[in-house]
Structures are given as structure tokens and as C-alpha cells.
Amino acid sequence: MNTPGARRNSGAVWKRAGAATLLCLAAAFATASVPASATGPAQPVQPQRPVVxxxxxxxxxxxxxxxxxxxxxxxxxxxxxxxxxxxxxxxxxxxxxxxxxxxxxxxxxxxxxxxxxxxxxxxxxxxxxxxxxxxxxxxxxxxxxxxxxxxxxxxxxxxx
Incomplete structure (x- = not known):
């Protein structure tokens, strides 16, 4: 059924879906753009020399x-x-x-x-x-x- 009320509700659903998608994209972008220094210093793996x-x-x-x-x-x-x-x-x-x-x-x-x-x-x-x-x-x-x-x-x- 294609009634004016149904069209209004489907528009609201699309707006909510679009807003949710935008929120997810924003969260993904924010996470990806966090500098490495914010997660702590990277510890290089150095081989230990044996005692001689x-x-x-x-x-x-x-x-x-x-x-x-x-x-x-x-x-x-x-x-x-x-x-x-x-x-x-x-x-x-x-x-x-x-x-x-x-x-x-x-x-x-x-x-x-x-x-x-x-x-x-x-x-x-x-x-x-x-x-x-x-x-x-x-x-x-x-x-x-x-x-x-x-x-x-x-x-x-x-x-x-």
C-alpha cells in the first residue's frame, strides 16, 4: 500500500538509517585517525645478545x-x-x-x-x-x- 502516511514513515526510517550509518562512519574514522602515540609507545623488539x-x-x-x-x-x-x-x-x-x-x-x-x-x-x-x-x-x-x-x-x- 502506497499511502501518504506510509511514505512519511518510510522517509523517517531512511533518515534514521542514514544517521546511524553516518555515526558508524564517524566512529570508524575517529578510531582510524587516533595517532599511534595515543595508544602508548611502540616497543621495538630487539634480539638480546647472549652473555659471553x-x-x-x-x-x-x-x-x-x-x-x-x-x-x-x-x-x-x-x-x-x-x-x-x-x-x-x-x-x-x-x-x-x-x-x-x-x-x-x-x-x-x-x-x-x-x-x-x-x-x-x-x-x-x-x-x-x-x-x-x-x-x-x-x-x-x-x-x-x-x-x-x-x-x-x-x-x-x-x-x-
Whole structure:
């Protein structure tokens, strides 16, 4: 039926529908035009550098296969290191400590092998590379025999 009253009502319906559409468009536009800074600062995702252990040459190492403990003469060296953990606070490995008995002297001495458990810890900022942290202590635990005169459990500060 096409009566004047029906036409008036259909016009009102179209006006309400148009107003609702305009409101939705305005809301969408307002949301889309909010500056990114209004939602909080964006945090860039930066890969974290692993903590390193510094070797005798002053070079950073991550999970080294071997590590010289006696930098002056090389008479004490960790070899065959198998790292089972390398984290932000500690790193742990098992390996062999090769120690020269220096009998009758270090040049004529014999290297002996001792199974050892190694823990690196106490990371600190590295002055030489400010964006890098380095482990500053090394703990050696000998589960079996021990190099003379070492205790079964010893911790050293890594000085370089």
C-alpha cells in the first residue's frame, strides 16, 4: 500500500538509517585517525645478545669447545666442553680439565685429564663492549679425582 502516511514513515526510517550509518562512519574514522602515540609507545623488539665468556685473547665466546684457564703458560685448559645450558645468569657444561703436572718442570711436564663440571656465573657489563655482558666467575667441580692441590669444588674470578 502506497499511502501518504506510509511514505512519511518510510522517509523517517531512511533518515534514521542514514544517521546511524553516518555515526558508524564517524566512529570508524575517529578510531582510524587516533595517532599511534595515543595508544602508548611502540616497543621495538630487539634480539638480546647472549652473555659471553671472555677468553685469554680478550675475545667474546659463546659455548666454546675449549677454554684456557692458565693464560700465561697454557698449562691448564678445559677441553671437550659440552654445554647443556647457556642463559642470562649462568652457563653450565661438562668437559675435561687438562692440567700439566709440571714435573720435573712445566716444559717437561705431563698433562693429566680430569672430568669436570663447569658453571659460569655473575654476568656484568663488559667495559670493552658496553652493549655486551660477560660472565665474571667460573666454578669447577671435580666429581672424581682432582688435580693436586685443588679442592673438589673451586670458584675463580675471570679477570679479563
Amino acid at each position: 665468556v671472555v677468553d685469554c685473547s680478550g675475545e667474546p665466546q659463546v659455548r666454546p669447545d675449549d677454554y684456557v684457564l692458565a693464560c700465561g703458560d697454557g698449562n691448564n685448559r678445559l677441553v671437550d666442553l659440552k654445554w647443556n645450558h647457556w642463559g642470562a645468569q649462568t652457563a653450565t657444561a661438562r668437559g675435561i680439565d687438562m692440567v700439566n703436572d709440571c714435573e720435573p718442570n712445566c716444559a717437561g711436564g705431563t698433562f693429566h685429564s680430569y672430568p669436570v663440571e663447569v658453571t659460569l656465573s655473575r654476568p656484568e657489563a663488559w667495559d670493552a663492549r658496553p652493549d655486551t655482558h660477560r660472565f665474571t666467575t667460573i666454578r669447577l667441580v671435580y666429581p672424581h679425582s682432582v688435580p693436586t692441590p685443588m679442592p673438589h669444588d673451586v670458584t675463580y674470578k675471570i679477570a679479563f
